[in-house]
Amino acid sequence: MPQIGEFLKLVKQRRSCRAFRPDPFPDDHLQKVLEAARWSMSGGNAQPWEFIVIKDGETRNQIANIYSAYENERWFMEQTRIQELQHSGIPAKNKPDVSFPEAPVIIAVCGDPRTLQTSVVGGIYLASDGGFDAIYLKNMANVNQMIHLA
Numbered sequence: 001m002p003q004i005g006e007f008l009k010l011v012k013q014r015r016s017c018r019a020f021r022p023d024p025f026p027d028d029h030l031q032k033v034l035e036a037a038r039w040s041m042s043g044g045n046a047q048p049w050e051f052i053v054i055k056d057g058e059t060r061n062q063i064a065n066i067y068s069a070y071e072n073e074r075w076f077m078e079q080t081r082i083q084e085l086q087h088s089g090i091p092a093k094n095k096p097d098v099s100f101p102e103a104p105v106i107i108a109v110c111g112d113p114r115t116l117q118t119s120v121v122g123g124i125y126l127a128s129d130g131g132f133d134a135i136y137l138k139n140m141a142n143v144n145q146m147i148h149l150a
Contacts, residue, residue: 010149020103030105036150037109042139048115049143052108057101063108064101107147111140 034051042048054060078086100106113136 014149018099020099022102022104025104033107033147033150037107037143037147040139040143040146042142043135044116046115046118046135046139048111048113048136048139050110050112052110054106054108055104060101060103060106063106109140109144109147111136 030053034053037049037051038047040047040049054063113133116135116139
């Protein structure tokens with residue numbers, strides 16, 4: 001089965017990127033990533049996602065600023081916990097790890113949980129493990145993983 005071997009190679013070589021080159025990302029590559037995402041599996045074929053492709057540097061910086069403010073809020077909230085229960089992975093105040101503005105493109109994945117309600121098989125999925133919210137979250141997780149692998 002050569003296809004499974006190629007897939008396993010892809011999975012094993014997958015890495016998380018935390019530093020990005022500013023080199024342009026070719027539009028044909030971007031289209032292929034979005035095509036892979038479009039084919040992602042979703043319960044009831046709801047496909048609850050939409051993609052916003054962000055290439056503008058100022059917009060990427062604004063997103064980074066919003067993310068930094070969010071990380072500072074998380075840091076503040078963690079300080080309300082007793083020391084033994086604080087999460088160690090939260091960056092120090094005013095020092096969030098925000099490297100993604102250097103990436104030449106950001107794909108913002110947006111979702112609408114109402115899409116599952118339009119499916120004729122929605123009733124089957126609504127009764128499943130975790131219910132409606134779980135199916136929606138799994139759909140969104142699937143599309144994000146597909147983008148990551150692509």
